Amino acid sequence: DVKVTQSSRYLVKRTGEKVFLECVQDMDHENMFWYRQDPGLGLRLIYFSYDVKMKEKGDIPEGYSVSREKKERFSLILESASTNQTSMYLCASSRIMNTEAFFGQGTRLTVV
Amino acid sequence: QKEVEQNSGPLSVPEGAIASLNCTYSDRGSQSFFWYRQYSGKSPELIMFIYSNGDKEDGRFTAQLNKASQYVSLLIRDSQPSDSATYLCAVNTNAGKSTFGDGTTLTVKP
Numbered sequence: 001d002v003k004v005t006q007s008s009r010y011l012v013k014r015t016g017e018k019v020f021l022e023c024v025q026d027m028d029h030e031n032m033f034w035y036r037q038d039p040g041l042g043l044r045l046i047y048f049s050y051d052v053k054m055k056e057k058g059d060i061p062e063g064y065s066v067s068r069e070k071k072e073r074f075s076l077i078l079e080s081a082s083t084n085q086t087s088m089y090l091c092a093s094s095r096i097m098n099t100e101a102f103f104g105q106g107t108r109l110t111v112v
Numbered sequence: 113q114k115e116v117e118q119n120s121g122p123l124s125v126p127e128g129a130i131a132s133l134n135c136t137y138s139d140r141g142s143q144s145f146f147w148y149r150q151y152s153g154k155s156p157e158l159i160m161f162i163y164s165n166g167d168k169e170d171g172r173f174t175a176q177l178n179k180a181s182q183y184v185s186l187l188i189r190d191s192q193p194s195d196s197a198t199y200l201c202a203v204n205t206n207a208g209k210s211t212f213g214d215g216t217t218l219t220v221k222p
Contacts, residue, residue, distance in 0.1 A: 033210070042214035043156070043200065058209070090155060098144040098163075098204045103155035 003027070006091050006104040013111050019078040021107050023091030031094045032074035033101065034058075034066065036087040043090065049074055050097070081111045115139060116203050118213035127222050131188040135201030135213055138182065145177055145184045146202040150215070156200055160186060191220040 007022035025032065033048040035058075045058030047066040055066050063085060067075045074093075078085055088108050092101040119134045133147070144163050148156035160175040162168045162184065168175045174187040184203075188195055201213040 035212075040214065043202075043212035045209065045211070048209065056209075059211075100146060100158040100161055101156075101202075101210060103157070106155055 004091055004093055004102050004104040006089075006107050008107050009105060011107060011109045013081050013109065015082060015111055017081045019081050019109065021076040021089055021091075021109070023074045023076070023104055024072050025093040025102070026072065027093070027095070027102075028071065029093035029095050029102075031097060032068065033092040033094075034064075034074065034076045035090045035092065036060070037090055037106075038087050046076065083111050085109065086111045114213075115211045116201055116213040118201050118216045120214070121216040122219060123216055124219045124221060125191050127191060127193060127220055129191050131191045131195065131218055131220070133186040133188075133199050133201075133216050133218070135184045136182055137184070137203045137211075139203065139205055140182065142203045142205055144204040145175070146204070146210075147175060147186045148200040148202060150198045150200060152197075159199070188218075193220045193222050196220050
């Protein structure tokens with residue numbers, strides 16, 4: 001079974017802090033994705049990566065950056081957390097483009 | 113116009129009925145289409161995928177795709193209370209980017 005593991009289930013951070021969300025997948029997938037999910041707004045793509053050290057902006061990249069130094073790990077960075085970044089963050093991976101995505105368990109981030 | 117739109121719901125059906133979930137998309141270059149199920153407090157999980165026009169059946173689930181009309185649907189036959197969840201339509205473009213609809217919440221009443 002594919003496993004996508006996010007480092008934290010719940011996080012509480014202060015406004016202005018630098019926040020790291022980590023995601024690891026164990027199936028040698030090429031592609032990894034970061035989404036945020038908000039009530040009434042659905043799943044929105046923040047960034048994705050189709051190879052090590054490669055990244056592409058999604059629909060809402062502002063205020064975020066990513067890092068993919070190793071194939072299995074994709075990190076989402078909030079450079080200076082703000083309250084409007086309070087959300088559920090979901091990491092996903094897929095073997096190749098246009099195949100199904102496997103999701104991690106999600107990180108519920110609260111910025112106070 | 114949103115790139116992927118789903119019937120807003122919530123949708124409520126009695127146990128044993130057919131639930132019909134609909135999704136339209138705007139990008140004619142879209143290549144692949146997915147239905148995910150998300151239980152409350154859980155992550156999305158794949159139910160069906162479809163790449164070609166027509167119907168694809170898997171047990172009680174049927175996905176239907178009409179690229180000319182830019183429409184994809186999911187039918188759930190003999191609905192069960194365990195089918196109660198939010199159903200997400202996802203559309204992949206040629207670049208591999210997945211765009212999700214907002215989801216339709218389905219409740220199956222015993």
